Amino acid sequence: MKACKSCRLIVEDYALTCPACQGADLTEKFSGQLVVNDPEKSEIGKKLSVKVPGKYAIKIRR
Numbered sequence: 001m002k003a004c005k006s007c008r009l010i011v012e013d014y015a016l017t018c019p020a021c022q023g024a025d026l027t028e029k030f031s032g033q034l035v036v037n038d039p040e041k042s043e044i045g046k047k048l049s050v051k052v053p054g055k056y057a058i059k060i061r062r
C-alpha cells in the first residue's frame with residue numbers, strides 16, 4: 001500500500017497516480033489508516049481536508 005503525499009489517500013502498490021487528486025507523489029512511508037465514508041459529515045475528515053470518500057493515511061513521513 002502507498003499513500004498520496006498531497007491528499008493522503010491510500011492506493012494499491014501498483015497505482016502510479018492518485019485517483020483522487022491525480023498526483024504522482026506516492027510514498028510507502030505512512031502510518032495509520034482512516035476510512036472516511038462521508039467527508040462532509042466526518043470531523044476527522046474535515047481535519048485532514050478530505051474531499052473524496054476512501055481510506056486515508058493519518059501520518060505521512062517526510
Ligand SMILES: [Zn+2]
Nearest residue numbers: 004007018021
Ligand atoms: Zn492524492
